[in-house]
Amino acid sequence: MGATVTTTATNGKTWDGGNEPMGASYGKMMMWFFIVSDALTFSGFLAAYGFSRFKFIESWPIADEVFNHFPFMHGVDAPMYYVALMTFILIFSSVTMVLAVDAGHHMKKTKVAVYMLLTIIGGFIFLGSQAWEWKNFIQGTYGAVETKGGLILQFVDKDGKRVALGDFAAHLPKEREQLTRNKGVWYMSDAHATPNYSVEQVVEGFKANPDLLIRSEFNTKDKTKTVLSREESLKKLNDVKYVVEGANLIRNEYGHKLFANFFFFITGFHGFHVFTGVLINILIFFNVILGTYEKRRSYEMVEKVGLYWHFVDLVWVFVFTFFYLV
């Protein structure tokens, strides 16, 4: 407004301080520019994820088959529901946050405090949900084997339904035990946790069950995974090197190795943002209760942390799309 008009009358105003470029206070503007840089960081991650997906477009796992758990519904195939619920929780906590900002504009201290508290609770519920999601992802459901070339092979029955390793692996005497401190004289850490079944058990079990087939990572024309014939399956079993149960940073039973890495990294980084957001919200919540902003006659600080909280919601909207929908 006045800042661009060069008359003697406004000159004093322009250079005497207290001027707000682009009509935003310093704190708010810097919060916005922090968000811009953070948004670019997340876009970098998501773009890298997109790059890898396009690079391995024929063998990327199908999200609906991986994320299909819902609390208290064991063995029920429930794709998307849980993550949709998480999305609603986060959007709703965004709503309570913006209501707190709105109440702050009207200097209603109690209302601000109540809405802030609801936002914090929403944040904790979201974090808990994400932990549960991670637990399922890490634990896995069916198990798979990996070939020498790094290909994941899963097991299906004649109808194409997935079969868990435990349902068919032969019971052979275990030849290897997990090395732990109390068993060793000279302790060396064991590189990887021993899976519940050895490669031999899985191979023997597969041979003993003529109904079983192997499902490879590669997509068919119908965008489902290729199921090998019994002969091809038996041939493929010669290349098996590892038994894979669940997911870690090295290999996962769902398919391509990068899939779990990107999942852990991007949802983990987002979860970290949610966690810091909750912590900052708690700080501001106590400040509201103590009347700090009442004394300052401005609840702008609530608005600034609100921006951060909405940003976290914004990122989740994109993570939701690119990990679960697309």
Next chain:
Amino acid sequence: MAHTAHESNTKRIWVVFGILSVITIIEVILGIDKPKALYMTNLLSMNLLNWIFIILTVVKAYYIMWAFMHLEGEKGSFRWSIVGPLVFLIIYLVFILLVEGNYIFDVFKNSDYRWIF
């Protein structure tokens, strides 16, 4: 912030919440159902269903940034100094990386190099 009049925005907030919820529900229904007419198509290396998801996501992002983060109440210069760089840089980065990823896929699939398995 003091110079803009702060009439209550509560109604607007709930309307936007409604819009976001409806969009999410549509996304979830489409994601579970995966209608073949959309899923089995291909437009610029992606199926129509994915394009719908991405467009709906951008619409959601618009509502979150404009209504919840209150960009609609900021000055135009401030608004576009935030949104402009983001839109330009993200489209640029994504375009380059996805084209490159697709190219590498083609190289491994069609050339003399082979996946070792």
